[in-house]
Amino acid sequence: MKIPVTEKTEILVIGGGAAGMAAALAACRNGKQVLLVEHDGELGGILRQCVHRGFGLAAFREDLTGREYAARFVSAVRGSDITVRTGTTVLSLEEEGSGDEDAFPCAEGSGDEDAFPCAEGSGDGCISRFTERSALLSGPEGLYRVSFDQCVLATGCRERNLGSLGLAGTRPAGIFTAGTAQQLMGRGGLCIGRRIVILGCGDFGMIMARQFTLAGLEVVAMIEKMDHPGGLARNRKECLEAFRIPVILRTVVDGILGEGRITGVMARDLQTGRRYEIACDTLVTAVGLIPDRTLCRGLERADGVLPSWLHLCGNCESVHDLVDSVSREAEALGRRL
Amino acid sequence: MSGSFSVQYTDAAVVGAGVLGCFAARALAALDIRVTVLEQREDVCTGITRANTGIIYTGCDNRPGSLKARMCVEASRSFDGLCRDLGVRFDRCGSLMLAFGPRAENVLRKKMGFGRANGVEGLRILGRDEVLAMEPRISSEVTAALYAPGTGTIDPWELGIAAYENAKANGVDFRFGQRLVRMEREAGGFLLETDEERIHARTVINCAGLSSDAVREMLEIPAVRIFPTAADYIVLDDTLRGFVKHVIFHEPEEKGKGLTLVPTVDGTLLVGATEREVPAGSRGGTDREGLQALSGLCAKVVPGLPLSEQIRNFSALRPNPYHVVEKGGVWVPADRSVNDFTILSEEGLISLIGIKTPGLGCAEQLGRHCAALAAGFLGNPGPNPRFDPMRRAPVRLHGMPEDARAGVISRDPDYGRIVCLCGDVSLGEIKDAVRRGAVTLDGVKRRTGAGMGRCQSARCMKAVMETLAEGQRIPVEDVMKDGAGSYVLEK
Numbered sequence: 001m002k003i004p005v006t007e008k009t010e011i012l013v014i015g016g017g018a019a020g021m022a023a024a025l026a027a028c029r030n031g032k033q034v035l036l037v038e039h040d041g042e043l044g045g046i047l048r049q050c051v052h053r054g055f056g057l058a059a060f061r062e063d064l065t066g067r068e069y070a071a072r073f074v075s076a077v078r079g080s081d082i083t084v085r086t087g088t089t090v091l092s093l094e095e096e097g098s099g100d101e102d103a104f105p106c107a108e109g110s111g112d113e114d115a116f117p118c119a120e121g122s123g124d125g126c127i128s129r130f131t132e133r134s135a136l137l138s139g140p141e142g143l144y145r146v147s148f149d150q151c152v153l154a155t156g157c158r159e160r161n162l163g164s165l166g167l168a169g170t171r172p173a174g175i176f177t178a179g180t181a182q183q184l185m186g187r188g189g190l191c192i193g194r195r196i197v198i199l200g201c202g203d204f205g206m207i208m209a210r211q212f213t214l215a216g217l218e219v220v221a222m223i224e225k226m227d228h229p230g231g232l233a234r235n236r237k238e239c240l241e242a243f244r245i246p247v248i249l250r251t252v253v254d255g256i257l258g259e260g261r262i263t264g265v266m267a268r269d270l271q272t273g274r275r276y277e278i279a280c281d282t283l284v285t286a287v288g289l290i291p292d293r294t295l296c297r298g299l300e301r302a303d304g305v306l307p308s309w310l311h312l313c314g315n316c317e318s319v320h321d322l323v324d325s326v327s328r329e330a331e332a333l334g335r336r337l
Numbered sequence: 338m339s340g341s342f343s344v345q346y347t348d349a350a351v352v353g354a355g356v357l358g359c360f361a362a363r364a365l366a367a368l369d370i371r372v373t374v375l376e377q378r379e380d381v382c383t384g385i386t387r388a389n390t391g392i393i394y395t396g397c398d399n400r401p402g403s404l405k406a407r408m409c410v411e412a413s414r415s416f417d418g419l420c421r422d423l424g425v426r427f428d429r430c431g432s433l434m435l436a437f438g439p440r441a442e443n444v445l446r447k448k449m450g451f452g453r454a455n456g457v458e459g460l461r462i463l464g465r466d467e468v469l470a471m472e473p474r475i476s477s478e479v480t481a482a483l484y485a486p487g488t489g490t491i492d493p494w495e496l497g498i499a500a501y502e503n504a505k506a507n508g509v510d511f512r513f514g515q516r517l518v519r520m521e522r523e524a525g526g527f528l529l530e531t532d533e534e535r536i537h538a539r540t541v542i543n544c545a546g547l548s549s550d551a552v553r554e555m556l557e558i559p560a561v562r563i564f565p566t567a568a569d570y571i572v573l574d575d576t577l578r579g580f581v582k583h584v585i586f587h588e589p590e591e592k593g594k595g596l597t598l599v600p601t602v603d604g605t606l607l608v609g610a611t612e613r614e615v616p617a618g619s620r621g622g623t624d625r626e627g628l629q630a631l632s633g634l635c636a637k638v639v640p641g642l643p644l645s646e647q648i649r650n651f652s653a654l655r656p657n658p659y660h661v662v663e664k665g666g667v668w669v670p671a672d673r674s675v676n677d678f679t680i681l682s683e684e685g686l687i688s689l690i691g692i693k694t695p696g697l698g699c700a701e702q703l704g705r706h707c708a709a710l711a712a713g714f715l716g717n718p719g720p721n722p723r724f725d726p727m728r729r730a731p732v733r734l735h736g737m738p739e740d741a742r743a744g745v746i747s748r749d750p751d752y753g754r755i756v757c758l759c760g761d762v763s764l765g766e767i768k769d770a771v772r773r774g775a776v777t778l779d780g781v782k783r784r785t786g787a788g789m790g791r792c793q794s795a796r797c798m799k800a801v802m803e804t805l806a807e808g809q810r811i812p813v814e815d816v817m818k819d820g821a822g823s824y825v826l827e828k
């Protein structure tokens with residue numbers, strides 16, 4: 001049986017990373033009632049694991065670490081009227097009723113029609129006025145349903161991983177996505193391996209190559225299928241060149257070797273077709289980020305358009321290179337709500 | 338050296354804790370005897386049981402009169418009850434075996450005949466239009482299909498783990514990390530040796546999977562040997578839930594392996610399985626050409642299947658049994674592979690050798706069969722008066738009705754803390770899996786589904802490792818992914 005709505009908010013923000021925090025702050029300053037929900041035990045999102053500098057150059061004209069950048073927003077959120085629930089996950093979003101009388105939420109209570117504003121430009125006229133939008137939340141306090149007027153989806157992105165690349169071979173230990181490696185090293189101070197091959201030479205891969213080198217680990221090679229490293233010029237200079245990271249271009253990994261722990265990868269040169277083994281004890285994949293819109297499933301209209309009460313921002317909207325633009329865009333969105 | 342051995346006495350020793358060993362142990366636990374299981378690995382279901390197709394067959398593939406046919410039909414009929422007792426998810430989704438031409442249509446008719454003779458109910462041969470109405474994503478080149486409404490799917494390790502937990506609750510002593518290295522007959526039974534233990538047993542049930550021939554040959558001369566071949570599989574994301582609603586078997590028109598599509602109980606879509614030679618002793622790994630062959634078959638059978646949604650591929654080893662003869666000092670296959678289940682009973686040593694499909698579905702039947710043979714050697718002991726066939730299944734939040742889920746969280750807030758976002762798995766479930774015997778990341782994954790989804794543990798690995806370390810009171814650096822040597826971190 002479904003559980004009933006037990007809580008209401010005007011704005012529900014899902015995800016407490018850079019995007020969610022900025023959107024929540026702007027909406028709150030705008031006089032809105034905001035509930036900010038974060039899956040993790042703390043606010044900050046991906047910034048929490050970024051120990052390197054390069055954040056805030058545009059927003060604060062300062063060169064901050066990811067954590068420092070996050071800390072500024074976290075303290076602003078904590079000092080605001082935003083209701084924050086960490087350790088809490090939104091399991092699903094739904095929209096119910098469509099003009100049918102049982103689902104007429106404005107009929108009782110305050111009669112405050114503004115609480116359920118007519119969707120603008122959604123093309124479905126006043127039908128949406130009668131709908132109730134709610135989210136199912138799971139946290140240490142329990143499982144509960146919260147209704148809202150507008151929802152900001154700021155769930156960030158997830159990393160593409162080896163599984164989706166369809167590589168052949170064994171499935172040993174010692175294979176991590178860059179994000180997992182960063183999480184284990186940064187937040188836990190744990191050591192993921194000694195001789196590391198990094199697959200993918202974009203920003204994330206380059207930053208991790210530097211972080212590994214600084215931690216005393218050997219980056220055996222970065223393998224990149226394009227004919228040049230991707231990412232920001234700044235990272236090519238400060239990570240690749242400064243630390244003399246060996247990069248193998250026009251090459252892919254097409255096999256995994258080793259049984260208990262990984263012992264190497266099969267590299268394939270895309271130009272010559274030559275396959276050869278590169279020994280390593282760790283493989284880190286940095287092969288792309290995918291906006292995480294799992295919660296949108298089932299909400300798309302027939303034409304694929306999302307309902308007008310659902311707003312995407314930050315990496316969940318599109319993958320951003322710079323956090324400053326994430327914050328700026330999210331703030332603009334928050335003000336409009 | 339021998340001073341450091343621990344010495345045990347037991348009535349029945351089971352070698353191997355795959356699904357068959359676990360069900361043999363469960364059936365033996367129903368008798369009033371001592372039962373000990375020796376498993377070389379750290380956990381149950383790490384062998385063939387962890388990587389297979391997970392289909393519960395109806396019995397229309399097996400020649401009438403065979404043990405396979407009898408057991409498979411019986412298993413299919415009783416499977417809902419078994420899963421209820423053990424708290425295992427089972428989806429009787431039905432299957433369609435597709436033909437794309439006359440050769441395959443002949444095969445369908447032959448299987449229909451087998452099925453009828455075996456007493457399988459509800460079988461029908463469908464024409465093209467009917468097939469396409471039931472499964473619109475199948476290629477319109479299809480010409481006919483055999484519909485078997487009784488076919489179902491399970492998570493294979495879930496069944497094996499359930500049997501393990503139930504056997505253990507009924508008093509079976511499972512000893513992990515104990516590889517049988519030597520065995521000899523002695524007065525009144527057998528002496529079994531691992532690197533750490535000596536076990537005196539009155540009867541031995543050999544369920545050693547791929548090594549079942551080698552275990553038997555510790556005492557007997559070779560008769561049936563296993564010559565493994567490998568299989569490749571691809572798993573597609575649960576975004577494709579409902580892409581096909583039935584298990585789809587494609588019976589190829591040409592010689593060679595067909596395609597199988599399984600809508601799993603987890604909502605993912607399993608695509609399998611190739612068959613290829615492997616070097617002796619190989620532990621597997623997928624093969625590039627094998628994976629390509631699968632995508633080629635998909636393009637033919639289900640042309641719109643987005644293989645871009647793949648989240649993982651894996652390989653399996655088939656334990657093909659062959660009668661062997663000695664030729665110049667080596668044992669070579671004598672004929673075509675043995676078709677029926679091979680159960681050898683040799684003066685108290687009972688061996689299940691090279692049990693292939695439908696061994697998973699027939700695990701309960703095979704286990705009972707072994708227990709009955711063992712009981713004969715043990716002088717037909719009475720029943721265990723305290724035997725309880727019901728397992729207290731772990732909580733699985735995903736898919737649970739909301740009010741029930743809310744109740745679980747109100748009793749233990751850890752069930753409110755989601756750890757694995759893809760699989761909707763909570764901290765409470767992970768802690769419970771560790772209490773129930775998970776000692777590795779993969780052990781947690783098999784028990785809870787954490788790390789099995791599209792992000793493949795990228796987001797939950799750290800939290801799961803910490804829970805494993807805490808639950809076992811070990812440093813996080815000692816957490817393994819899987820078996821020996823699969824350490825996740827450096828010290």
Ligand SMILES: Cc1cc2nc3c(=O)[nH]c(=O)nc-3n(C[C@H](O)[C@H](O)[C@H](O)COP(=O)(O)OP(=O)(O)OC[C@H]3O[C@@H](n4cnc5c(N)ncnc54)[C@H](O)[C@@H]3O)c2cc1C
Pocket residue numbers: 014015016017018019020037038039040044045046047050053054055056088089090091154155156157203204207295313314315316319320321322323324326758
């Ligand atoms: C390795 C790396 C290096 C970077 N380096 C720089 C740099 O040097 N300079 C720079 O300016 N930018 C950098 N960036 C970019 C910038 O940090 C990110 O674009 C930005 O932080 C993304 O913020 P976000 O809020 O969109 O996503 P995230 O920070 O990922 O936040 C999403 C949050 O949503 C939560 N969540 C997800 N699903 C749910 C749910 N169902 N319920 C509740 N909560 C949920 C998650 O737990 C997470 O906390 C870097 C990014 C990466 C990955």
Ligand SMILES: Cc1cc2nc3c(=O)[nH]c(=O)nc-3n(C[C@H](O)[C@H](O)[C@H](O)COP(=O)(O)OP(=O)(O)OC[C@H]3O[C@@H](n4cnc5c(N)ncnc54)[C@H](O)[C@@H]3O)c2cc1C
Pocket residue numbers: 352353354355356357358375376377378381382383384385386387388389390391392393394515516517518544545546547548549552568610653654655656692693694695696697698699
């Ligand atoms: C590719 C494939 C697909 C299949 N599909 C299906 C299907 O769809 N439906 C179906 O019904 N059946 C299917 N089967 C068959 C089914 O999976 C097997 O019959 C079943 O899993 C065999 O279980 P087991 O317990 O014998 O083997 P395992 O799970 O391998 O267990 C054997 C255990 O013995 C242990 N062991 C070995 N040697 C020793 C030793 N010396 N000392 C201690 N322990 C030892 C191993 O570590 C292992 O844990 C399939 C099989 C394969 C290979």
